[in-house]
Amino acid sequence: MRKNITIIFLAFIFIISSITFAEFIYPDIRPGYGVTSTGWLSDYFQPLKDTNLDTPIFIMDSGNPGATFLLMGGTHSREIATGVSALVFLENALVKKGRVIVIPYANRSALSIEDQDSDIPHFFQIETKSGPRFIIYGDRRTDINDQKIPDPEKYTHYPSGMVIDDGAESRNLNRNYPGKPDGNPTQQLAYAILELIRKEEVDFNLDMHESDTPRTLTDSQGNVYEGGRLAYMLVCHQKGLELGAISVMEMEDMGIPMKLEESSVEFRGLSHREIGDHSNSISFLSESPNPGQERIGENKDVINDPDYPLKHRVGMHLELIKKLFSTYNLFYEEQIVVENLPEYDLLMEKGVGYFLN
Amino acid sequence: MKKILLILIISLLTVFGLANEEKTIAFEEPVLITSGGQSPGALQMMVLAKTGGINYEFVKDIEPTAENLAAFKTLIIVIGASGKGLGAAGIDVDTELERLVQLVNIAEEKEIKVILAQIEGATRRGSSSDKITDALTDFADYLLIKSDADEDGKFTSISEEKKIPIRFFEKTSDVKDILKELFL
Numbered sequence: 001m002r003k004n005i006t007i008i009f010l011a012f013i014f015i016i017s018s019i020t021f022a023e024f025i026y027p028d029i030r031p032g033y034g035v036t037s038t039g040w041l042s043d044y045f046q047p048l049k050d051t052n053l054d055t056p057i058f059i060m061d062s063g064n065p066g067a068t069f070l071l072m073g074g075t076h077s078r079e080i081a082t083g084v085s086a087l088v089f090l091e092n093a094l095v096k097k098g099r100v101i102v103i104p105y106a107n108r109s110a111l112s113i114e115d116q117d118s119d120i121p122h123f124f125q126i127e128t129k130s131g132p133r134f135i136i137y138g139d140r141r142t143d144i145n146d147q148k149i150p151d152p153e154k155y156t157h158y159p160s161g162m163v164i165d166d167g168a169e170s171r172n173l174n175r176n177y178p179g180k181p182d183g184n185p186t187q188q189l190a191y192a193i194l195e196l197i198r199k200e201e202v203d204f205n206l207d208m209h210e211s212d213t214p215r216t217l218t219d220s221q222g223n224v225y226e227g228g229r230l231a232y233m234l235v236c237h238q239k240g241l242e243l244g245a246i247s248v249m250e251m252e253d254m255g256i257p258m259k260l261e262e263s264s265v266e267f268r269g270l271s272h273r274e275i276g277d278h279s280n281s282i283s284f285l286s287e288s289p290n291p292g293q294e295r296i297g298e299n300k301d302v303i304n305d306p307d308y309p310l311k312h313r314v315g316m317h318l319e320l321i322k323k324l325f326s327t328y329n330l331f332y333e334e335q336i337v338v339e340n341l342p343e344y345d346l347l348m349e350k351g352v353g354y355f356l357n
Numbered sequence: 358m359k360k361i362l363l364i365l366i367i368s369l370l371t372v373f374g375l376a377n378e379e380k381t382i383a384f385e386e387p388v389l390i391t392s393g394g395q396s397p398g399a400l401q402m403m404v405l406a407k408t409g410g411i412n413y414e415f416v417k418d419i420e421p422t423a424e425n426l427a428a429f430k431t432l433i434i435v436i437g438a439s440g441k442g443l444g445a446a447g448i449d450v451d452t453e454l455e456r457l458v459q460l461v462n463i464a465e466e467k468e469i470k471v472i473l474a475q476i477e478g479a480t481r482r483g484s485s486s487d488k489i490t491d492a493l494t495d496f497a498d499y500l501l502i503k504s505d506a507d508e509d510g511k512f513t514s515i516s517e518e519k520k521i522p523i524r525f526f527e528k529t530s531d532v533k534d535i536l537k538e539l540f541l
Contacts, residue, residue: 249405250530257478262442263441264441264445
């Protein structure tokens with residue numbers, strides 16, 4: 001009898017330990033005076049409510065007529081300069097004309113788990129005006145426990161039918177636009193973002209990303225790895241090419257050369273393609289170089305890398321946002337005016353923490 | 358005798374000096390700007406022409422017909438092959454090359470000057486872009502090249518071998534003032 005109880009108890013322990021639960025995480029966000037209201041993405045698509053795919057949104061309304069801009073960070077949670085850029089924006093910026101909507105962590109579920117492709121720690125402590133704060137280095141994709149279904153063998157994009165060999169890409173937000181209201185959680189997340197864009201009549205938007213650095217690396221066996229080509233790129237939907245062309249030239253003039261790229265019409269599911277196609281919003285996507293995404297190397301320093309420190313990457317995104325604003329104002333009657341964003345040189349001198357509450 | 362020698366020396370110096378004086382190269386408007394490889398560089402050139410006050414028309418993938426070129430005195434081809442751009446246009450690099458070669462042949466027939474421009478720098482160099490460059494250089498009257506696109510000296514060699522004037526620049530926005538100079 002005792003033996004049976006022991007077996008039952010051990011079986012119970014085994015079953016409990018083998019069940020995995022989705023993690024809950026709410027990132028540390030401390031809005032500044034520019035934020036006039038807050039909400040949740042589920043306000044635009046109710047099925048997200050009470051799930052880890054729901055995410056906070058921040059409205060910065062000048063109260064004056066003008067254009068509406070959407071800033072997205074954290075589509076891929078390991079691309080930390082994107083979430084931090086969004087934080088610096090909503091903790092400092094003052095919108096004087098038009099409106100800015102900020103989603104600092106577009107895929108909150110991906111933020112809840114460590115990067116599945118590296119051994120980079122989940123949390124980094126940085127010093128800020130209020131003392132230590134933690135930056136979260138998450139994964140590229142939705143936590144499989146939040147997706148609630150196993151990955152398919154291959155990923156098929158809805159509605160185009162385009163197939164990607166890696167089935168895990170079904171949990172990549174930036175392969176799932178325009179989303180599907182009755183689809184899986186990541187498809188629903190993409191759909192909710194487009195619903196926000198349509199309902200708020202967002203005129204233009206930027207989805208910030210990070211990629212491999214351009215640095216050429218050599219491993220211990222002497223194998224040479226060419227750097228990535230995506231970093232310092234601005235990808236524009238066809239509706240925004242002219243605007244992007246000027247912004248990129250202005251970035252070069254201020255000492256951060258960027259490459260202009262046209263959104264592919266063949267590769268589906270990306271924000272710059274589908275948001276532009278499925279709404280009136282002009283969509284852009286930016287890429288900064290993240291040492292954590294280099295193909296080789298150990299002890300990658302994603303905060304203080306000598307060539308690509310976090311402050312430089314955040315500075316790049318913020319400067320690009322400023323250029324997009326000024327260029328947008330050249331082309332369109334509805335204006336957007338934003339003040340109090342840190343200048344690049346000051347950001348490089350003081351560091352990111354100086355601009356975080 | 359001394360006087361004759363002096364006159365001879367002055368004459369020689371004058372001739373030598375004139376021979377070495379940089380020729381002012383000028384092109385005429387209206388200008389047709391088109392892409393050579395469907396990268397966004399052509400669009401940047403269009404923006405630069407617009408802000409530089411140049412009388413231009415921009416047709417990224419203009420069909421190579423005499424009628425389409427009839428109104429223009431200068432053709433600017435912005436070289437840069439882009440898989441995404443070619444994909445968006447529904448063509449491959451060979452189809453694009455065929456269009457461009459026909460275009461420059463018509464330009465030559467019509468005595469339309471051709472400027473080949475590479476304004477996206479090193480990141481837009483590659484085998485497809487180079488293939489386009491190589492096919493068009495015989496028709497070029499001028500090369501306008503971003504300095505870092507010439508790290509391997511390709512454009513310098515073309516300029517020297519084919520005696521085509523070349524102008525380098527550091528930043529893409531520099532092209533605006535160069536256009537103003539070229540189209541006096």
